[in-house]
Amino acid sequence: MSIIRLYARVLSLLRDEARLALTLALANVALAAALFAEPVLFGRLIDVLARAQAPDVPLDTRRLTLFAGLWVAFGLFSIAMGVVVALHADRLSHRRRLAVMARLFEHVLGLPLSFHGENHSGRLLKVMLEGANGMASLWLSFFREHCAAFVMLVVLLPLSLVINLRLGALLLVLVLVFAVLINFVLRRTQTMQGTVERYHSALAERASDALGNVPVIQSFTRIEAEARALRETTDRLLAAQTPVLSWWALATISTRAAATLTILAVFLLGTWLHLRGEASIGEIVTFMSLATLLIGRLEQAVGFVNVLFMQAPKIAEFFAVADTAPTVADRPDAVAAGQLSGAVTFDGVSFSYDGKRSAVADVTFAVSPGETVALVGATGSGKSTTLGLLYRAFDPQSGTISVDGRDIRSLTLESLRHNIGVVFQEPMLFARSIAENLAAGKPDASEDEMRAALAKAQASEFLARQPDGLATVIGERGRTLSGGERQRLSIARVLLKNPPILILDEATSALDAATEAKLQKALEAVMAGRTTFVIAHRLATIRNADRILVFSDGRIIESGTFAELVAKGGHFAALARAQFLAEAETQPEGAGIAET
Numbered sequence: 001m002s003i004i005r006l007y008a009r010v011l012s013l014l015r016d017e018a019r020l021a022l023t024l025a026l027a028n029v030a031l032a033a034a035l036f037a038e039p040v041l042f043g044r045l046i047d048v049l050a051r052a053q054a055p056d057v058p059l060d061t062r063r064l065t066l067f068a069g070l071w072v073a074f075g076l077f078s079i080a081m082g083v084v085v086a087l088h089a090d091r092l093s094h095r096r097r098l099a100v101m102a103r104l105f106e107h108v109l110g111l112p113l114s115f116h117g118e119n120h121s122g123r124l125l126k127v128m129l130e131g132a133n134g135m136a137s138l139w140l141s142f143f144r145e146h147c148a149a150f151v152m153l154v155v156l157l158p159l160s161l162v163i164n165l166r167l168g169a170l171l172l173v174l175v176l177v178f179a180v181l182i183n184f185v186l187r188r189t190q191t192m193q194g195t196v197e198r199y200h201s202a203l204a205e206r207a208s209d210a211l212g213n214v215p216v217i218q219s220f221t222r223i224e225a226e227a228r229a230l231r232e233t234t235d236r237l238l239a240a241q242t243p244v245l246s247w248w249a250l251a252t253i254s255t256r257a258a259a260t261l262t263i264l265a266v267f268l269l270g271t272w273l274h275l276r277g278e279a280s281i282g283e284i285v286t287f288m289s290l291a292t293l294l295i296g297r298l299e300q301a302v303g304f305v306n307v308l309f310m311q312a313p314k315i316a317e318f319f320a321v322a323d324t325a326p327t328v329a330d331r332p333d334a335v336a337a338g339q340l341s342g343a344v345t346f347d348g349v350s351f352s353y354d355g356k357r358s359a360v361a362d363v364t365f366a367v368s369p370g371e372t373v374a375l376v377g378a379t380g381s382g383k384s385t386t387l388g389l390l391y392r393a394f395d396p397q398s399g400t401i402s403v404d405g406r407d408i409r410s411l412t413l414e415s416l417r418h419n420i421g422v423v424f425q426e427p428m429l430f431a432r433s434i435a436e437n438l439a440a441g442k443p444d445a446s447e448d449e450m451r452a453a454l455a456k457a458q459a460s461e462f463l464a465r466q467p468d469g470l471a472t473v474i475g476e477r478g479r480t481l482s483g484g485e486r487q488r489l490s491i492a493r494v495l496l497k498n499p500p501i502l503i504l505d506e507a508t509s510a511l512d513a514a515t516e517a518k519l520q521k522a523l524e525a526v527m528a529g530r531t532t533f534v535i536a537h538r539l540a541t542i543r544n545a546d547r548i549l550v551f552s553d554g555r556i557i558e559s560g561t562f563a564e565l566v567a568k569g570g571h572f573a574a575l576a577r578a579q580f581l582a583e584a585e586t587q588p589e590g591a592g593i594a595e596t
């Protein structure tokens with residue numbers, strides 16, 4: 001996207017407050033006009049005074065008072081306008097900054113998991129904050145300085161030509177020199193600044209990745225290595241940034257030099273014209289003031305291009321995220337699902353993350369409401385992906401998934417997901433209070449309901465240990481809790497949601513045998529009357545499933561009850577035998593499959 005188009009898009013984001021923005025722009029024009037009047041009036045005053053120097057010419061007090069009065073009036077008007085613009089421009093840009101940030105935040109939350117898989121949260125946070133801040137600085141500078149500066153340039157130049165053609169031409173040459181110079185520097189540095197921004201994003205990603213994994217860094221004694229890696233990125237960033245800064249420093253110095261030379265040239269040319277009787281002293285004074293004003297505006301314009309240039313890559317990244325269309329979205333004719341009963345059908349469903357290798361291949365099965373179906377198979381065989389397709393974390397490339405006979409793509413996403421509760425492999429908790437985490441399951445849940453859900457999830461006793469009970473804040477991703485406590489909390493969360501379809505993705509894997517056995521009973525009570533999908537590596541936990549689907553390389557290779565599959569003597573039977581051996585070796589008196 002060219003820098004001009006980018007800027008136009010940034011300004012177009014003010015359309016929600018178009019009237020205020022337009023008023024501010026007009027106030028800027030008025031300001032520019034008022035500022036222009038000052039040097040002209042000053043010149044006129046000098047001429048009135050100069051004329052009175054001649055013998056027999058009295059001082060024209062009427063004109064003197066008129067010009068002085070007008071000058072005061074324009075001065076006061078400029079101050080008043082300036083205050084109005086500064087005050088409202090500030091508020092407007094802050095309001096819009098927060099609004100675009102909030103809009104992008106909502107948009108990003110709705111983007112598919114595949115997008116989040118490819119984009120680190122640290123990078124996204126940086127894009128959101130820096131992009132919005134960059135736009136705010138452009139809006140602010142547009143209303144505070146640049147709108148007036150550009151209007152003045154457009155108005156000043158032709159007017160100065162009208163006042164004195166030759167002196168005006170000098171100013172025109174100056175503007176052209178500025179334009180050529182800035183264009184040259186822009187072209188030289190645009191790609192470089194893009195690289196700089198990529199390093200900035202990499203830096204944000206690397207730092208937030210490290211901060212999210214402090215336990216690993218400390219236990220693997222990686223502090224020095226991580227700090228070194230970060231320094232390497234900052235060194236690369238600096239190496240890319242330095243030439244850009246040098247070019248812009250050169251541009252600033254050159255424009256300053258051109259400005260000084262122009263002022264000098266105006267003075268010399270003006271004096272020469274005056275000596276030839278072709279320009280009055282007032283005209284020279286007017287032109288000197290005009291040139292100073294114009295140079296001030298030109299330098300502002302250069303400053304603006306510089307700000308725009310530095311912010312452009314950040315804003316471009318912001319727009320790139322904002323333009324990412326959710327691949328999983330409501331169809332225009334999608335309807336609300338209402339309360340589903342939970343009959344689930346997969347018909348020839350295939351899905352690939354990268355478009356090359358299938359994560360799920362031609363999966364077909366049907367589940368009646370209230371049935372419990374277990375998915376087993378080697379790690380990476382496609383179990384989680386299959387169930388992710390059910391709540392439309394992604395859409396399959398081929399095949400159909402239906403609930404209660406209705407294609408899930410004909411239902412609104414929100415109403416479909418309302419009917420499905422997921423206990424994820426990683427508990428995924430918020431760094432908020434226990435109550436707030438539970439409220440994700442049921443926003444209006446009462447304290448009693450929360451306590452009941454925690455009791456069902458075998459979490460009452462751990463709640464009692466928390467210093468502030470339900471109000472206890474549990475740290476980033478629930479870090480202040482043990483793995484088992486996190487899992488019980490996430491189970492309580494889904495119990496509060498009370499959905500007709502339940503997905504338990506390794507829900508009990510972090511629990512000790514005794515808690516797991518207790519929770520298993522609680523889960524069985526919860527599972528009754530709901531369609532439940534269970535992913536479990538420990539086959540003991542799925543002994544009572546109505547049906548077991550055995551996955552290998554994304555395909556279902558066997559299906560049946562526990563007894564049927566063991567009797568069949570295939571893949572599952574081998575898996576079961578291996579686990580009996582493993583459990584017999586490590587837990588001679590433990591709860592092996594035979595005992596549960």
Ligand SMILES: Nc1ncnc2c1ncn2[C@@H]1O[C@H](COP(=O)(O)OP(=O)(O)OP(=O)(O)O)[C@@H](O)[C@H]1O
Pocket residue numbers: 113114117353354359377378379380381382383384385386425
């Ligand atoms: N977000 C992702 N992007 C790309 N590939 C992925 C993604 N998630 C999973 N995969 C790949 O898809 C395949 C199936 O993964 P999936 O998580 O469904 O397996 P699984 O059977 O649930 O494994 P596990 O038992 O270890 O949880 C794997 O090869 C995995 O590497």
